[in-house]
Amino acid sequence: MIITPFKIIMLGFIFFAWTRVLLRYKEKVFGGPGLMAWTAIWAVSAYFVLTPGKSDVVARYLGVSRGTDAVFSLAIILMAYLVYRLYASASYQQKIITKLVRELALSTHRKESQSKIKSLRRR
């Protein structure tokens, strides 16, 4: 196994990403199963960085000629899904905020109208 500067950088990033996972676990963003899943993902990533030839074996099994192609295809699909989820979430947040602002405006107007009616009656 040859350790190149590129592999060191990639492994460094993977280690950094895994420490963020640990922090999120400590903050209880996710539980034990989440920690195990993310640790497995980063461990597999580190394994393929150290032994890139093994990713070709997996790729051929999936029907893709090179490991790199399989990784890129998977990454693109995942990113498209994440973008969709982000857009859906942002769209939903905006709807909720608009609804809140609307109800606040209507409620404030109702209170002001009732207050005006009361003061007119007092006269």
Added chain:
Amino acid sequence: MRLAIIIPAYNEETVIAEVISKLPTKITGVREVEIVIVNDGSTDKTGEIIDGLNTSITALHLLINSGLGGAISTGLAYVKRSGHDIAVTYDADGQHRPEDLIKLVKALVVKKGDFIVGSRLINSKGMPWYRIFGNHGLNWITLLLFGVKTTDSQSGLRGFSRKAIEKMNIEVERMEVSSIFFSEVAKHKLKYKEVPIKAIYTEYSLGKGQKNANAFPLIVKLLWNKFSR
């Protein structure tokens, strides 16, 4: 019949008082006219001007800018709860003529349709060519996505019958609301009609409203709305 004139206003301190002063207070066939201004989080003196007007109007102030869709849906929610028989949306930038509003109201009173749009393109004389081009483009998209044929999907002068007020559920925030009305027309099988109107184009009013550069994000929002509900 009780009529509500809904005016969404965002940063219109220059013209809002004049626009309101020209609105009709009596229309044949209408017992009561209520002017409902929705101040869409204006950062200029629009809110203060509205509150300081002598005329008896209903002012709804949105704390933050919610967009045309947010402002109109607030106005329609108020109208729905207040039990008005008909409602009209009217631009705050002085683009519309009071006589066209009266024309639209008369069409509502005689029940010509549930959703009636004042179309600037039935007679487009005086309309800038880029506005005509942009409008035709959006009309095609409205037809493709929602199956409703219209000559002016982006017109701000719109009339609603009580049935339309009850049935329509507007959940979009920005300029895409103009096309979304047609989605609601198709969904609830509302009767759609048009009346010809003439817009007033000044340097001020041309600076407002839908821009052709907004076309792409608007189409994305319409597609999202169509396929995510």
